[in-house]
Amino acid sequence: MDIRKIDDTISVSPQISVEDVAEAARLGFKTLVANRPDHEEPGQPAMADIAAAAKEHGLEWVYMPVASGNITDADVDAFAPMIRDAEKPVLAFCRSGTRCTVLWALSSARSGQSREIVDKARNAGYDIAGLAPRMAQQAQKSG
Incomplete structure (x- = not known):
C-alpha cells in the first residue's frame, strides 16, 4: 500500500486491496473513502468486498465514485x-491517488x-499546480 499523507486529516493512496484494509485500521485511519468507480478496469477489487473489510475492521466506509479526469x-x-x-484521519483511494487529491484540493480551496x-499535494507526490484556476473558482464558494 502506497499511502501518501497530505496532512493530519487525510492521506491518499492508489487502489488498495481487501487485505490492505486491516493495515489501514492498524495505522489508525478511521474513515476509508473510495473515489474510484467499481469495474473501472478489469481485475480491480470489488468495492463491496473492501466495504465489508472496512466494516469488519471498524472503519467508516464512504463510497463516492468519481470519473477519472472528469x-x-x-x-x-x-x-x-x-x-x-x-x-479522522481519512484514507481516500482511487486508481492512482490523483482523483482523491484533486477532490481534496478543490474542496480545501473553499477555506484554505x-x-x-x-x-501539501506536491509534498505527497501530486502536482496540482494546473488546478489554480479551478481552485480560485472554488474559493468563491467558501462558507
Missing part, C-alpha cells in the same frame, strides 16, 4: 462536507490558501 463541481460539493464531517494546498 471531476465536476457537484463532485466537489459532495466531497467537501463528507471530508469535513468524516472521522491555494499555495499551501498546492504545496
